[in-house]
Amino acid sequence: MELYSKWVRRNKDYVHSMESLANGLTWLLPERFSETEIGPEAVTAFLGIITSINEHIIESDPLQRRMGAMEESSSSSFPWSLGISVLKDLETLVEVMAQHFYGDDKKWNFLAVTEGTKFLVRLALFRDSGYKMVLNGGEIANVDNRPEASNSDPRLGNSVRRDRFGRDPRSLEGRALSALSKFGEDARMISEPKWLNRFQNHHDPTMEPPPPVPKKPTLSKIWSEKGVPGVLFLTAEVLHMSRPLIYVLLMRKYGVRSWLPWFLALSVDLTGMSILSHVRHSGHSRYGGSSSLSASEKDEVKRRKMLLAFYLMRDPFFSRYTRKRLDTVERVSEPIPIIGFLTAKIIELVIGAQTRYTYMSGS
Incomplete structure (x- = not known):
């Protein structure tokens, strides 16, 4: 399931295109709106559920949740x-x-x-x-x-959250620097002992407290x-x-x-x-x-x-x-x-x- 979620997030544009095409073709299925319509409607319901699950996976992307x-x-x-x-x-x-x-x-x-x-x-x-x-x-x-x-940026009409360096995480520069920063932090976490990481995280005065x-x-x-x-x-x-x-x-x-x-x-x-x-x-x-x-x-x-x-x-x-x-x-x-x-x-x-x-x- 985790692999499928990652694939959907990476290929969300392709997923949206295929879902729209499949949902549109269901209206052209034989016996549409007939007395024996259970088969076409079952296909439509199945495609709709898959679409809903994919949308939920995309919207629950960790990056989007942080932003x-x-x-x-x-x-x-x-x-x-x-x-x-x-x-x-x-x-x-x-x-x-x-x-x-x-x-x-x-x-x-x-x-x-x-x-x-x-x-x-x-x-x-x-x-x-x-x-x-x-x-x-x-x-x-x-x-x-x-x-x-x-x-917030009044030109965008919604709040723009910035990191601790004042960068917009949605900009190209912000995403690149955030990725490099995260890579450096992960490398340091791997190389340092776990007890030292816990000690530093607990006593680091510059660490921002979690938002209320x-x-x-x-x-x-x-x-x-x-x-x-x-x-x-x-x-x-x-x-x-x-x-x-x-x-x-x-x-x-x-x-x-x-x-x-x-x-x-x-x-x-x-x-x-x-x-x-x-x-x-x-x-x-x-x-x-x-x-x-x-x-x-x-x-x-x-x-x-x-x-x-x-x-x-x-x-x-x-x-x-x-x-x-x-x-x-x-x-x-x-x-x-x-x-x-x-x-x-x-x-x-x-x-x-x-x-x-x-x-x-x-x-």
Whole structure:
């Protein structure tokens, strides 16, 4: 496993290219979106899990960990993000198998279990991260890299950590000198006796102490320091994380033809986004003012707004309105060579993907 991890880190660009190609080809497999889709979805799930593991290996590179923010040192050792990625890779396979063996109605029982598990894992991640905004459904760690330290570079927009000689470890010169310094230290450690190394490390006055580990805020601390805005922020995040589970439970009870799940899920999303928007512009330090959000958190707010487009692809809205628009586009483009063929193929894939809850869940 260690050899595989090293190979992935050395060849991460090649790994990304092959993963993107393989994931793209799975959409062209025979029997895609058919009743016997278990085989193609199993292949897709397997490739997705491999991709998630490779991404976790690359992101957990020791060099990247040393260059990361101090908040990472206080995070839980359990890879919650990897767990969420694996669940998302498996959920479509679970849906297809449940539909094949138990039917369209009972598949919602399995989807409810899947969404409930994801909700609990995200709550654990939310707590272990110090109640920071959940990024990309929890697949991306929320590390605060805003320029608050004295050695930050305002041109880069995030903190730049420097070594004890004042060099930027990410620059070419910094990496080279750091490598030479590390090589010299390793050679000295090998040549000197272990008891002498321990004695020198213990009594070296120039050795920098380890950076302090920041304490994670608790619910009581957020309430005492942030007050109502902090509680509203927590409420908005919990609403965002719980919306998929609420939607599935309503679909399980009322069915795909009912407008109630569609409207209530949309209401939960809009309520959570409205609360978050109010907190951002309320003028309170960490949970107020748009400037208090990091760049990744601002991108997450934009991503959540874009996810609202999935409501156009969910029944009963899709069957009532969107499907008619797609049929019109296909009919108009059909006489045009090449364009008509490509349009028909794209619409076929879109209609097929719409039949899967997990493709349009936005969770």
